[in-house]
Amino acid sequence: MKNNRYSAIVTLVLLIVATIAANYLGFRANTDTGAIANQTFNDRSYFFPAGYVFTTIWPVIYTGIIAWAIYQALPANRDNPRFRAAAPWLIVNLVLNAVWVWVFGMQAFVSTLPIIVVLLYTTIVAYRKLEIGRAAVGRWERILQIPISIYLAWLTVATVANVALALVARNWNGFGISYEVWGLIILLVGVALSIFLYRGLGNDVVIPLVYVYAYIGIIVRYPDVPLVLAGAAIGAVALAALSVYHFIGGGEARALRPAEEEGGGTRGGIRLAEHDKEQSEEDGKDCA
Numbered sequence: 001m002k003n004n005r006y007s008a009i010v011t012l013v014l015l016i017v018a019t020i021a022a023n024y025l026g027f028r029a030n031t032d033t034g035a036i037a038n039q040t041f042n043d044r045s046y047f048f049p050a051g052y053v054f055t056t057i058w059p060v061i062y063t064g065i066i067a068w069a070i071y072q073a074l075p076a077n078r079d080n081p082r083f084r085a086a087a088p089w090l091i092v093n094l095v096l097n098a099v100w101v102w103v104f105g106m107q108a109f110v111s112t113l114p115i116i117v118v119l120l121y122t123t124i125v126a127y128r129k130l131e132i133g134r135a136a137v138g139r140w141e142r143i144l145q146i147p148i149s150i151y152l153a154w155l156t157v158a159t160v161a162n163v164a165l166a167l168v169a170r171n172w173n174g175f176g177i178s179y180e181v182w183g184l185i186i187l188l189v190g191v192a193l194s195i196f197l198y199r200g201l202g203n204d205v206v207i208p209l210v211y212v213y214a215y216i217g218i219i220v221r222y223p224d225v226p227l228v229l230a231g232a233a234i235g236a237v238a239l240a241a242l243s244v245y246h247f248i249g250g251g252e253a254r255a256l257r258p259a260e261e262e263g264g265g266t267r268g269g270i271r272l273a274e275h276d277k278e279q280s281e282e283d284g285k286d287c288a
Contacts, residue, residue: 008073008083015065015066015068018091021098025102045182047187048221049218049221057154060150061147061150064150065147072087082135086129089125099115100112109165109169112165133204149207152201154210157214160186180226180228184228184231188235203246215239218232219236
């Protein structure tokens with residue numbers, strides 16, 4: 001369709017521009033998010049990995065999103081309903097990402113909180129629109145889903161960290177509990193959140209793997225803080241074990257089947273077989 005052709009091209013251009021803008025604004029504002037957080041809150045908030053985690057994960061995310069933008073603009077993919085549904089949300093997301101980078105660079109930490117919450121929301125919506133873990137897709141589309149999964153997982157980590165930053169910036173005393181204990185609590189909450197997301201998003205193993213990477217970075221950053229070191233180590237081992245369990249077959253995604261269009265045929269891939277079973281049972285009851 002002609003409209004889809006234009007939509008795909010506009011999506012490609014806007015996503016590339018927004019990605020460049022985020023990096024440019026970060027450069028202009030001298031925004032190394034990891035360095036700023038660690039220098040400003042090093043002994044008051046412990047949910048921050050070593051700097052190398054930030055400098056390695058963002059290039060993977062940005063490169064993956066640009067690759068996805070190019071892929072969805074190819075003639076064979078312009079009519080993909082998942083791509084067309086997710087594109088507006090990813091565009092809004094990347095624009096907000098650039099805004100967040102700029103505001104964070106000005107160290108307006110409290111002001112970054114609502115921005116990152118909306119960032120997380122738009123990423124979740126885009127993830128669902130792409131039907132990651134819910135639709136069987138071709139090899140290249142599956143590969144290009146991985147950066148989106150990484151992005152979603154990393155934003156959940158960043159949102160928790162951003163909340164901690166905002167509280168510390170407001171001189172919150174933590175109800176008299178030490179920062180080290182709060183660090184341990186947040187790390188354990190992060191483990192629970194990762195498992196919840198893994199299960200809730202169709203056993204997407206990328207989620208716990210991103211947390212393992214982040215927790216290893218926290219171990220590297222705080223080797224001399226026993227409680228934080230213990231919490232990060234326990235979390236990394238537990239989530240690594242979950243990932244191994246997934247890969248040996250214990251956490252395989254649910255069965256998938258071709259999705260039916262309203263008028264028959266297939267529509268952009270595969271949906272859960274469980275839905276078919278439930279629908280058949282309901283039809284059987286109606287016939288009875």
